[in-house]
Amino acid sequence: MRVAVIGGGIAGVSAAHELAQSGIEFVLYEASGRLGGIVETVCRDGFVIECGPDSWVTEKPWARELAVELGLEDEIVASNDHWRKTYIVRGGELVAMPDGMRMMVPTQWEPVLSSPLFSKEAQQAYLREPERAEELKTAVPESDESVASFVRRHFGDEVTDTIGAPLLAGVFGGDVDELSVRAVMPAFVKMEREHGSLIAALEKSSRGAQSASIFTTLKSGLQTLIDRMVATLPASSIRLRKSVQKIEFKGGKWCIFGPFAEEFDAVVVATPADVTRGLLSPMDPAFDQLLAMDASSAIVVALAFAPEIAKSLRIPPGFGFLAPQSRSAAERSSVPSLLACTFVDQKFSHRVPEGGVLLRAFFGGASAPLLLDSPDDEVTGLALRQLSSLLGQLPEPSFTVVRRWPRSLPQYAVGHLERMARLEERVRALPGLELIGNAYYGVGLPDLVRQGREAARRVISPLPPG
Ligand SMILES: Cc1c2[nH]c(c1CCC(=O)O)Cc1[nH]c(c(CCC(=O)O)c1C)Cc1[nH]c(c(CCC(=O)O)c1C)Cc1[nH]c(c(C)c1CCC(=O)O)C2
Secondary structure, three states, X not given: OEEEEEOOEHHHHHHHHHHHHOOOEXXXXXOOOOOEOOOOEEEEOOEEEEXXXXXXXXXXXXXXXXXXXXXOHHHEEEOOHHHOOEEEEEOOEEEEOOOOEEOOEEOOHHHHHHOXXXXXXXXXXXXXXXXXXXXXXXXXXXXXXXXXXXXXXXXXXXXXXXXXXXXXXXXXXXXXXXXXXXXXXXXXXXXXXXXXXXXXXXXXXXXXXXXXXXXXXXXXXXXXXXXXXXXXXXXXXXXXXXXXXXXXXXXXXXXXXXXXXXXXXXXEEOOOHHHHXXXXXXXXXXXXXXXXXXXXXXXXEEEEEOHXXXXXXXXXXXXXXXXXXXXXXXXXXXXXXXXXXXXXXXXOOOOOOOOOEEEEEEEEHHHHHHHHOOOHHHHHHHHHHHHHHHHOOOOXXXXXXXXXXXXXXXXXXXXXXXXXXXXXXHHHOOOOEEEOOOOOOOOOHHXXXXXXXXXXXXXXXXXXXX
């Protein structure tokens, strides 16, 4: 059997790795000159700089399992959760999120009631939510709804705007009025069904008390995960700078065309949703609509301050901040404003030389398109000015790294899961076809590793039809 894997991001590389482990012949096509997609680590002067994701969510086991299998156990590090604090930008200032929050749901009362983040009305809305358990339970909507409407039903407008929106923007890069609650917060939806109140549900479960660190990463950077997998692949099976233009399914075989033509028994399509849509729509027009998704773009600006310069900096303790984006469309499209920033040296050890400071700022959301074409020095200047107004005047960084990731994070819109069910139906009609990536079932590294490996296993031993 011979398998084509199209797209060399972490999902495609994970699929290829799994095929290689099983001794299956395959070809991995990647349009760019490197594997890893948005997973990229730059090491310079003792700084370990992530250009894309900086970690995975510890709760999801699949990335860690892979790292252990690859012999990277000694490389695995947890976030410094004794310093875990996330700030929200409010009136030009950083205000700490209360301790003990699970997303927007408190697991302790005192921090919420003493936080300057919430008005008396918002505190009341929190206090009343457990008392409304029965009402909330009987009013569970039959169909999907937006994250905003879900959070609003539990905690009202202020909580939705003040922390719901920025938190979700820091995970899904998206708009709470559009995102599907069932796709992006399935655990909370389940709690509502079972308990009505989310606060009461967390109180009853041990989930309220988070034991492990929230984030996990690798000492030398996440690129190591890619490099270790790539090292297990036969070199002859990797085709860099080979962009696939067309796929055809004929006589039970898959034909892959670029400036080349090759035949396979199965194909794993691991490209971004836009590319996948272009490849599959000619075979079945239904894909055109099923894969048409909004996606947000991100611009990452890493600012490294060497120890001698970093001495003058006064970064507040914590992992970083999230900034609510303006609701006014005019304002959003005129001044690109920072979406978030991670204080890397405080979130993780081993990322900076002793005494150094590393900030990773993000632009995204509605203002991202404005910056995708701006030169690096303009993007860096803008980030530095906005960070200085929030963190105190910053000196010129020792060096900076800028990366642009256009349309890299698909938005799971209301009805996403039903759409995925229809998508799966069309995929099943084409035996040997597998779709993997962040457009379908989960946006983080663990979900992509899981999807890649599961797809490879299904290709190797397909389920009987029907
Ligand atoms: C801007 C942005 C960030 N992170 C992300 C974006 C969007 C990028 C884009 O538009 O393309 C994306 C993101 N963030 C997270 C994921 C993984 C989700 C998953 O695996 O399910 C993903 C895909 C986890 C997270 N990211 C965050 C949370 C919430 C953590 C909490 O509850 O405190 C989670 C689960 C918060 C976050 N997220 C970010 C910051 C600076 C912070 C706060 C400080 C920090 O930790 O660095 C940056």
